[in-house]
Amino acid sequence: MLDSFDQKKAxxxxxxxxxxxxxxxxxxxxxxxxxxxPIMNSINSHSDMITTSSCSGRVSVFLxxxxxxxxxxxxxxxxxxxxxxxxxxxxxxxxxKNIDFExxxxxxxxKPSRFVLFKFEPLILHVKCRDLTTAQKLYQTAMSCxxxxxxxxxxxxxxxRISIKLDIPIGYLNEEGKCVLLVDENYLEFIDNQAINRFNxxxxxxxxxxxxxxxxxxxxxxxxxxxxxxxxxxxKRREGLAKQEALMKEKGKKLEMGQNEEPEDx
Amino acid sequence: MLDSFDQKKAxxxxxxxxxxxxxxxxxxxxxxxxxxxPIMNSINSHSDMITTSSCSGRVSVFLxxxxxxxxxxxxxxxxxxxxxxxxxxxxxxxxxKNIDFExxxxxxxxKPSRFVLFKFEPLILHVKCRDLTTAQKLYQTAMSCxxxxxxxxxxxxxxxRISIKLDIPIGYLNEEGKCVLLVDENYLEFIDNQAINRFNxxxxxxxxxxxxxxxxxxxxxxxxxxxxxxxxxxxKRREGLAKQEALMKEKGKKLEMGQNEEPEDx
Numbered sequence: 001m002l003d004s005f006d007q008k009k010a011x012x013x014x015x016x017x018x019x020x021x022x023x024x025x026x027x028x029x030x031x032x033x034x035x036x037x038p039i040m041n042s043i044n045s046h047s048d049m050i051t052t053s054s055c056s057g058r059v060s061v062f063l064x065x066x067x068x069x070x071x072x073x074x075x076x077x078x079x080x081x082x083x084x085x086x087x088x089x090x091x092x093x094x095x096x097k098n099i100d101f102e103x104x105x106x107x108x109x110x111k112p113s114r115f116v117l118f119k120f121e122p123l124i125l126h127v128k129c130r131d132l133t134t135a136q137k138l139y140q141t142a143m144s145c146x147x148x149x150x151x152x153x154x155x156x157x158x159x160x161r162i163s164i165k166l167d168i169p170i171g172y173l174n175e176e177g178k179c180v181l182l183v184d185e186n187y188l189e190f191i192d193n194q195a196i197n198r199f200n201x202x203x204x205x206x207x208x209x210x211x212x213x214x215x216x217x218x219x220x221x222x223x224x225x226x227x228x229x230x231x232x233x234x235x236k237r238r239e240g241l242a243k244q245e246a247l248m249k250e251k252g253k254k255l256e257m258g259q260n261e262e263p264e265d266x
Numbered sequence: 267m268l269d270s271f272d273q274k275k276a277x278x279x280x281x282x283x284x285x286x287x288x289x290x291x292x293x294x295x296x297x298x299x300x301x302x303x304p305i306m307n308s309i310n311s312h313s314d315m316i317t318t319s320s321c322s323g324r325v326s327v328f329l330x331x332x333x334x335x336x337x338x339x340x341x342x343x344x345x346x347x348x349x350x351x352x353x354x355x356x357x358x359x360x361x362x363k364n365i366d367f368e369x370x371x372x373x374x375x376x377k378p379s380r381f382v383l384f385k386f387e388p389l390i391l392h393v394k395c396r397d398l399t400t401a402q403k404l405y406q407t408a409m410s411c412x413x414x415x416x417x418x419x420x421x422x423x424x425x426x427r428i429s430i431k432l433d434i435p436i437g438y439l440n441e442e443g444k445c446v447l448l449v450d451e452n453y454l455e456f457i458d459n460q461a462i463n464r465f466n467x468x469x470x471x472x473x474x475x476x477x478x479x480x481x482x483x484x485x486x487x488x489x490x491x492x493x494x495x496x497x498x499x500x501x502k503r504r505e506g507l508a509k510q511e512a513l514m515k516e517k518g519k520k521l522e523m524g525q526n527e528e529p530e531d532x
Contacts, residue, residue, distance in 0.1 A: 072412070073430055073467045115460070132398070136420060143419075146338070151417010151425050153409075154402060159417050164339055167433040169460050182453055190448055194381070194435050201339045 002242050005130045009050040010239065014246035016040075033057075033087050035203065036125070039210040046217055047235075048130035049138065052157060057122045057202045059092050059195050060085040061099075063173060064114045074117060074167065083116070083179070089199035092192050101171065102180040112172035116179050120166035120195045122202045123209075129156040134217075141216045145209045162205060164198050166191065268508050271396045275316040276508035282306075283513060299323075299353050301469065302391070305476040312483055313501075314396035315404065318423060323388045323468045325358050325461050326351040327365075329439060330380045340383060340433065349382065349445070355465035358458050367437065368446040378438035382445050386432035386461045388468045389475075395422040400483075407482045411475045428471060430464050432457065 002010065015025065016032065024030025032040070033056035040051045061084040065077025076082065084095045129135040135156040142150040142160045149161035168191055171181045181188075268276065281291065282298065290296025298306070299322035306317045327350040331343025342348065350361045395401040401422040408416040408426045415427035434457060437447045447454075 073463060139417075139419065149415055149417075149425075149427060151405075151415075151419060153405065153417060159415075161415060165431060165433045166435075167431045168435075169432075169457065182456055183449065187448055191435065198339060 002238060005048075005050075005128075006239070006242065007246075008128065009044075010242035010246040011249075012050050012052065013044065013243055014249070016044075017247060027053075028085075029087070035087070035206065036123075039125070039206065039213065042210060042214055043125075043127055043217075048134040049217070050128050051125060052128050053124075053126045055121070055124050056087055056206070057120070057199060058085060058087045059095070059118070059120050059199075061095065061116065061118050061170075063116055063179060067113060080114075089196050092195050092199070094189070094192065096185075096188055100178075102174065102178045104180075108175075110175050112174065114173040115169045116171035116173070116181075118166065118168045118170050118191060118195075120164075120198045122162050122164045122198070123160070123206050125160040127158045127160065129158060132156055138213070138217060141212050142209060145212050146205060147209065160209070162202075164201055164205070166195055166198060268504060271314075271316075271394075272505065272508065273512075274394065275310075276505065277512040277515075278316050278318065279310065279509055280512035280515070282310075283509075293319075294351075295353070301353070301472065302389075305391070305472065305479070308476060308480055309391075309393055309483075314400040315483070316394050317391060318394050319390075319392045321387070321390050322353055322472070323386070323465060324351060324353045325361070325384070325386050325465075327361065327382065327384050327436075329382055329445060333379060346380075355462050358461050358465070360455070360458065362451075362454055366444075368440065368444045370446075374441075376441050378440065380439040381435045382437035382439075382447075384432065384434045384436050384457060384461075386430070386464045388428050388430045388464070389426070389472050391426040393424045393426065395424060398422055404479070404483060407478050408475060411478050412471060413475065426475070428468075430467055430471070432461055432464060 019025045019031060021031055025032075032054060035056035036054045040054060043049050043051050060082060062076045062082045063080050064073070065075060065080035067073070083099055086092060086095070127138060129138060132152075135152045135158050138158045138160075139150055139152055142158070147160050147162045149163055150159060151161075152158050170183050170188070170191075171179050174180050285291045285297060287297055291298075298320060301322035302320040306320060309315050309317050326348060328342045328348045329346050330339070331341060331346035333339070349365055352358060352361070393404060395404060398418075401418050401424050404424045404426075405416055405418055408424070413426050413428045415429055416425060417427075418424050436449050436454070436457075437445050440446050
């Protein structure tokens with residue numbers, strides 16, 4: 001019998017294996033960000049860890065939700081919507097060219113209450129660990145690479161976070177329901193470049209984290225496990241069977257389910 | 267004998283009790299933010315928790331450090347410096363009036379590499395708990411109030427974090443070493459107001475957190491402890507003695523120490 005961690009891990013691996021553009025997961029983008037795949041593969045090759053959500057980093061521009069509803073300040077929430085979103089730094093430059101902004105600021109008594117925000121959000125990874133010892137080791141590895149907003153939640157899930165952000169209000173919603181820009185094109189170009197710098201910094205932090213996880217998490221595990229050849233063969237057979245079974249279930253389930261839930265990240 | 271948690275708690279309470287403007291702590295500001303005091307007092311009245319650092323939220327404007335040194339992107343770091351910082355929303359409006367900016371953008375081939383950032387950073391609290399059960403309960407309480415970037419670190423320290431931020435590049439350092447603004451005064455006024463909105467939102471989140479901690483952390487503890495009158499009297503006596511002893515030590519130590527270290531928050 002597989003324990004509950006191994007069952008959960010097999011189920012998630014099966015979901016990852018069947019996710020592609022034709023068969024999307026429940027995130028807004030629908031697929032795993034390419035930049036995350038190498039580090040996810042490394043983490044998931046460790047017998048005591050499994051990634052549960054990931055976003056490699058992104059630029060988004062959106063109109064805030066209606067605060068009379070339940071929308072939070074600076075969040076898309078109810079009634080807000082994306083004007084632009086990308087996980088690819090090559091797509092950032094001049095993103096505004098296809099967007100229909102009003103550029104004339106009105107001199108009226110109208111007090112805007114909903115704003116247009118330009119955000120850069122860095123890598124975020126959630127990793128479920130088999131036990132607290134593994135979770136603490138992963139947490140400390142992340143902290144040592146500068147992911148200073150990391151922390152362990154419930155069920156030994158480690159949130160890996162860093163604060164290389166941009167959070168810039170650039171406009172507002174006017175009385176006619178049009179988005180009005182408060183900055184000029186020079187400034188938009190300037191923050192595009194700032195976002196690209198942060199994409200680069202984020203990528204180098206991601207690579208550092210990947211190296212450190214490979215060094216620190218695997219070195220000690222191998223010593224700790226001391227599995228015999230036979231134990232390893234049996235474990236691999238059990239894991240393979242569980243993965244196959246979960247894969248079959250997953251394929252059935254996806255056909256039954258809708259795609260309209262939004263997880264926290266991605 | 268007090269256990270190590272009680273000793274640490276007595277020492278921190280003694281530090282808090284002796285900190286004031288004439289006798290500052292090691293944070294840049296030197297004193298505890300007023301808005302934090304009520305929630306800190308509540309937390310610290312619980313026998314299994316002690317606050318280890320706090321910042322009630324602030325606006326800061328600074329020149330980034332020199333990236334050739336070890337400075338991080340978007341951080342003050344080596345060679346950077348504050349142009350303005352406040353924890354008081356009433357001080358935000360028109361902060362730039364006393365600062366000597368160049369407002370004329372030069373048309374040259376100079377590529378700036380150091381930027382001026384305007385930031386709003388919300389409440390952050392670190393709380394050391396006696397055990398993992400208490401840490402997990404506090405973590406879940408914080409998450410339930412929207413402090414979604416919270417997490418448990420090592421030694422049962424809970425980091426309580428929320429992402430109501432602003433992170434806005436507004437200028438750069440030119441060849442002559444002067445700060446040049448990239449936005450106009452209208453935009454500066456606009457982001458002042460955005461920061462004040464976030465201060466208000468932050469304060470209401472802080473109050474919500476305070477209420478929930480009072481409700482959730484204390485209700486169950488009282489049931490759990492079931493301390494007799496005599497046990498309580500003995501504990502209070504022990505705690506009082508330890509606090510007094512730590513207070514005396516702390517007063518001696520402060521006279522010996524410099525004030526030039528910067529902790530992470532505050």
